Amino acid sequence: MRRARADLGQRIDALSRAVELAPADDLVAAARTVLARSAARRSLAPERTVVALAGGTGSGKSTLFNRLVQADLAPTGVRRPMTSRSRAAVWPSLGDKDDAEDAARLLDWLEVRDRHWVDSAAELAGLVLIDLPDYDSTVAEHRVEAERMAAVADLLVWVVDPQKYADAALHERYLRPLASHRDVMMVVLNQADRLAGSEVDACVRHLGRLLAEDGLAGAPVVATSAVQGAGLDALCGALVGRVRTTRASVERLHADIDAVVADLAPLCGPVREGGRRTREADEGFLAALERAAGVPAVAAAAAGQYRRDAQRSVGWPLTRWVARLRPDPLRRVRVAAARLSVPTAGAGIQRAQIANAVRDLADAHTSGLPDGWGSAVRAQTDRQGNELPAALARAVSEATPPGPRRPRWWAGARAVHTLFLVVAAAGAVWLATLAVLGYLRLSPPTPHLGRLTLPTVLLIGGLVAGLLVALLLRPVVAWGARRRRAAVAASLSAAVRAAGRRHVLVPLSDRLDDQRRFCAAVQTAARRR
Amino acid sequence: MTADAGLSPHVLSAVREMREAAFGVRLDLDTAGAVAGRRLQGELVGQLDDYVLPRLEQQGAPLLVVVGGSTGAGKSTLVNTLVGVSVSPAGVLRPTTRSPVLVLNPADAGWFGDDRLLPGLIRVLAGGRDPVDRAGVLQVTTVQTLPSGLALLDAPDIDSVVESNRELARQLLAAADVWLFVTTAARYADAVPWELLRVARERSTALAVVLDRVPAEALTEVSDHLRQLLDREGLAESELLIVPEAQLDGGRLPDTAVAPVRHWIDALAADAGARAELMRRTLRGAVDSLQVRAASLAGAVEEQERAAGELGGDLDSAYVSARSIVAREVDDGTLLRGEVLSRWQEFLGTGQFMRTVESGMGRLRDRITSAFTGRAPASPVEEALENNLEALLQDAVERAAGAAADAWSGRAEGRRLLQAAGQDLSRAARETLADIPGVVRAWQADVLELVTAEGGDRRRVARLASYGVNGAGSLLIVGLFAHTGGLTGGEVAIAGGTAAVSQRVLEAIFGDQAVRTLADKAREGLLTRFDEVLAADSARFRALLEPAVPLPGTAARLRAAARAVRAAQ
Numbered sequence A: 001m002r003r004a005r006a007d008l009g010q011r012i013d014a015l016s017r018a019v020e021l022a023p024a025d026d027l028v029a030a031a032r033t034v035l036a037r038s039a040a041r042r043s044l045a046p047e048r049t050v051v052a053l054a055g056g057t058g059s060g061k062s063t064l065f066n067r068l069v070q071a072d073l074a075p076t077g078v079r080r081p082m083t084s085r086s087r088a089a090v091w092p093s094l095g096d097k098d099d100a101e102d103a104a105r106l107l108d109w110l111e112v113r114d115r116h117w118v119d120s121a122a123e124l125a126g127l128v129l130i131d132l133p134d135y136d137s138t139v140a141e142h143r144v145e146a147e148r149m150a151a152v153a154d155l156l157v158w159v160v161d162p163q164k165y166a167d168a169a170l171h172e173r174y175l176r177p178l179a180s181h182r183d184v185m186m187v188v189l190n191q192a193d194r195l196a197g198s199e200v201d202a203c204v205r206h207l208g209r210l211l212a213e214d215g216l217a218g219a220p221v222v223a224t225s226a227v228q229g230a231g232l233d234a235l236c237g238a239l240v241g242r243v244r245t246t247r248a249s250v251e252r253l254h255a256d257i258d259a260v261v262a263d264l265a266p267l268c269g270p271v272r273e274g275g276r277r278t279r280e281a282d283e284g285f286l287a288a289l290e291r292a293a294g295v296p297a298v299a300a301a302a303a304g305q306y307r308r309d310a311q312r313s314v315g316w317p318l319t320r321w322v323a324r325l326r327p328d329p330l331r332r333v334r335v336a337a338a339r340l341s342v343p344t345a346g347a348g349i350q351r352a353q354i355a356n357a358v359r360d361l362a363d364a365h366t367s368g369l370p371d372g373w374g375s376a377v378r379a380q381t382d383r384q385g386n387e388l389p390a391a392l393a394r395a396v397s398e399a400t401p402p403g404p405r406r407p408r409w410w411a412g413a414r415a416v417h418t419l420f421l422v423v424a425a426a427g428a429v430w431l432a433t434l435a436v437l438g439y440l441r442l443s444p445p446t447p448h449l450g451r452l453t454l455p456t457v458l459l460i461g462g463l464v465a466g467l468l469v470a471l472l473l474r475p476v477v478a479w480g481a482r483r484r485r486a487a488v489a490a491s492l493s494a495a496v497r498a499a500g501r502r503h504v505l506v507p508l509s510d511r512l513d514d515q516r517r518f519c520a521a522v523q524t525a526a527r528r529r
Numbered sequence B: 001m002t003a004d005a006g007l008s009p010h011v012l013s014a015v016r017e018m019r020e021a022a023f024g025v026r027l028d029l030d031t032a033g034a035v036a037g038r039r040l041q042g043e044l045v046g047q048l049d050d051y052v053l054p055r056l057e058q059q060g061a062p063l064l065v066v067v068g069g070s071t072g073a074g075k076s077t078l079v080n081t082l083v084g085v086s087v088s089p090a091g092v093l094r095p096t097t098r099s100p101v102l103v104l105n106p107a108d109a110g111w112f113g114d115d116r117l118l119p120g121l122i123r124v125l126a127g128g129r130d131p132v133d134r135a136g137v138l139q140v141t142t143v144q145t146l147p148s149g150l151a152l153l154d155a156p157d158i159d160s161v162v163e164s165n166r167e168l169a170r171q172l173l174a175a176a177d178v179w180l181f182v183t184t185a186a187r188y189a190d191a192v193p194w195e196l197l198r199v200a201r202e203r204s205t206a207l208a209v210v211l212d213r214v215p216a217e218a219l220t221e222v223s224d225h226l227r228q229l230l231d232r233e234g235l236a237e238s239e240l241l242i243v244p245e246a247q248l249d250g251g252r253l254p255d256t257a258v259a260p261v262r263h264w265i266d267a268l269a270a271d272a273g274a275r276a277e278l279m280r281r282t283l284r285g286a287v288d289s290l291q292v293r294a295a296s297l298a299g300a301v302e303e304q305e306r307a308a309g310e311l312g313g314d315l316d317s318a319y320v321s322a323r324s325i326v327a328r329e330v331d332d333g334t335l336l337r338g339e340v341l342s343r344w345q346e347f348l349g350t351g352q353f354m355r356t357v358e359s360g361m362g363r364l365r366d367r368i369t370s371a372f373t374g375r376a377p378a379s380p381v382e383e384a385l386e387n388n389l390e391a392l393l394q395d396a397v398e399r400a401a402g403a404a405a406d407a408w409s410g411r412a413e414g415r416r417l418l419q420a421a422g423q424d425l426s427r428a429a430r431e432t433l434a435d436i437p438g439v440v441r442a443w444q445a446d447v448l449e450l451v452t453a454e455g456g457d458r459r460r461v462a463r464l465a466s467y468g469v470n471g472a473g474s475l476l477i478v479g480l481f482a483h484t485g486g487l488t489g490g491e492v493a494i495a496g497g498t499a500a501v502s503q504r505v506l507e508a509i510f511g512d513q514a515v516r517t518l519a520d521k522a523r524e525g526l527l528t529r530f531d532e533v534l535a536a537d538s539a540r541f542r543a544l545l546e547p548a549v550p551l552p553g554t555a556a557r558l559r560a561a562a563r564a565v566r567a568a569q
């Protein structure tokens, strides 16, 4: 009936990994308890089998205990409730020298002080049998003790009787929550002598049906009479079977892990792979950061500055004065000599823009994630988003966009302009001289070029040529401004994007990796080979 | 019987009022006391309907003895033995009895019609063809062997896995004149029966305890112990009837075994005064208990009111703080900084503004553009302002939704409401976010209108209009924010006097005081529009909360009813 299972050690390792990676601590509190218990139990005589007799008051736990130990150790009686402390009987293990000490340590851990050492090993060698107080009387401490022991014993034997076998106290409070522990449980219908022969079978069948409703279909049921001895051999035989395998402690831990893993499974919805949608979300996020950091505005300002400088340097000298009237666009974005910084974006606005971008990003990455993970990842991302405004300011101020260097050709262009201006001026001076000389009725011979005089050609030609050069340079300047805009934008956006990646995208994808690793760990922990 | 119980006739009407008040209670929020409160309400209304009101209304009815207790205690066996007929099947499979069996003398048959005690249970003749195993059925059997003047009711158990049995048993016990509470030598220390016995003590319910199935060797020890326990629980007065374990004969106990119980019954049957005394005692106890129970139900309602108030308060503070974020950002000129000012400067600096102003062509161009696009073209200033404002509002709503969801998750009842919603409310509703750009544009239109209206005389309007829609809009908004925001110190320097320019233009047109008024109105207008956005978003939470809020006045009505009952007594 029992399946071979994956190695317990592997399951425990996987479960501890899952616990470490879990989205929230309170979700894995039960798993932590199981891990702690596993570690302890595995180090304490794991080949021994701790069997606990649990049941309501008066069902006959102590009487059964005495029959199995073959000594009147536990007081039994008609007064209810009778037993108030757990009591252990320890059968020696076969061929183990340190056996007594090991067993004592195990009982210390179980916190059972009343101990009886059985002499003969016989077939129950390695058994630790524990008689528990009841869970259903008016004495609440009994229930506490019984529950404590039921959580640590390797094999639970639920002792019921014809009056109490259908009590809500048993089924609702204990059996249903232990549905994954079927393989480490047995049910004993004691006081069978109070029923007629055919009634015993009917009761056992009915009990089986109730167990099935509890999710424990197939759990073994044995009918006994502790007083008259009927069925005790069968019970003993069942115990011998469990004790011999020396696997009960391992089986119990497997069952505990099954239970907590089943609780963790809902945290592992479909594992998501970063698809096109999330890549787009990442890109959208980085672009939004650029806007929030004012990258386009700064780049535009830099381009404006370039145009203005160009106008000053290579514009037609006669119209340069117009440029001087315009405000310096970079002044408002506080450009120190060669360095740009973010415009004085209102801190509140920038924070809002960043927060919005972070939320969009987190939503895109967590849509479809199981609840526990979605909220944990969103909360983490929101938190990291709060660091962004400062991080972006730092990134931008540390970025080194190309400064407002003057291209070499500006000097050449300037020289050409100067040349043409000089030519025009020379023509003007010549014409003026001619005018004065003409006034004085002196007319020195003036060279002609075609129908025009040379000075006229010089003046008009110089002016026209200057204007032409300025016109020809215009698209070149515009192209230079575009290049400058692109260069500044590229440099700043690289800094901004790096900050966005470092502070948000990388931690986010790490956390999503955690989810994948968590799910893999839960799957490994759930695996029974 | 009303008079017999020593209760004034006013009690009946006071109790009726209490029944209505208790019935009207709704405890929909999952507060700490909600589960207990709902149970209390069910029990209270149930007991009033099943027992107190019928008992106050009718006189001379037989004494209803409800035989209750643990499964397998031997209740059905005991009843069968007492009446000498198998009226209620007994069996080894637990639990056996699922629908209650009422046994009475044929002479009393008329007393238990449908509208009397336990009106909610359908009467079915035992042994008839009607199915008896369905819920809500009361099997009625008449037997000559039971003396008239009292009726025995074999109830389902109080503690088995069958939940309906447990509920029905409690309902029946609450309707009893006397409890005949059956426990056994194996059960007498169980926790569940004692919970019920304590209820009986609290309500001074008439009670006799049967200790059944006592093995001979256990007789003295167990009965002494049980008597001690009864003493300790303040139930010393109640009768303890011992039924020793015995071999059954045809499903019945030997007469000797049940002798104490039979004697107790016969004595009651013979003594009308004693019956009346028990009936009065239980009824008085039940009526007395009404005050405490109504008060604690009112307490549960008030707890719900408090919880609802706190949940509402969570919403208020989350959404109000979102509003104040926006108000603060508007006030401190944040909206103007960065983009907006840059654009404004560019707008002025590149001469666009001046050209628009001077050529007077602005309006014409705007008209043409809007004719094609259906929307006044936004200047870069307006666009930047819009973007800023939208980002700010969106963030504020998101923050509010997140804070509200967080606050609710911190309370058990809030968590339940959120879970029941089946969707994640921690993010603002998509529709709310989609509305924001429209809200911002509508507000910009408001501002324009406001200024036009404020402009009053035509000359000013005309002068304003000459700036063109773009220019005027930007001028106004920047000017207004510069006013409210009060760009101070360094900022004014950075603004390079541009905002000041527009402010000066405005002041030149309207006058200093008017600009201030305009600025305030524009600010208020923005916040009012934003309030609508917030209200729309918080409505998602309120839609969850409102149906769960107790109706106003419920608690007060209950307390008043409780006072009226006491006064009537």
Ligand SMILES: Nc1nc2c(ncn2[C@@H]2O[C@H](COP(=O)(O)OP(=O)(O)OP(=O)(O)O)[C@@H](O)[C@H]2O)c(=O)[nH]1
Pocket: B069, B070, B071, B072, B073, B074, B075, B076, B077, B078, B089, B090, B091, B092, B093, B094, B095, B096, B097, B098, B155, B156, B157, B212, B213, B244, B245, B246, B247, B248, B251, B253
């Ligand atoms: N030996 C013995 N058996 C009894 C006695 N009373 C009841 N029984 C047996 O105990 C079992 C349960 O008896 P019931 O009378 O059905 O018990 P109940 O209290 O009506 O139980 P529910 O209907 O399940 O609540 C039956 O098999 C009875 O035959 C008794 O005094 N002595």
Ligand SMILES: Nc1nc2c(ncn2[C@@H]2O[C@H](COP(=O)(O)OP(=O)(O)O)[C@@H](O)[C@H]2O)c(=O)[nH]1
Pocket: A055, A056, A057, A058, A059, A060, A061, A062, A063, A064, A075, A076, A077, A078, A081, A082, A083, A134, A190, A191, A192, A193, A194, A224, A225, A226, A227, A228
């Ligand atoms: N008839 C009968 N009585 C039993 C049986 N087992 C226990 N008893 C009696 O039931 C009572 C309670 O037994 P006990 O072992 O103290 O129950 P515990 O509370 O579960 O430990 C004692 O009086 C026992 O003698 C049984 O199988 N048949």
Ligand SMILES: [Mg+2]
Pocket: A061, A062, A063, A074, A075, A082, A083, A132, A133
């Ligand atoms: Mg015991």
Ligand SMILES: [Mg+2]
Pocket: B075, B076, B077, B088, B089, B090, B096, B097
């Ligand atoms: Mg019954």
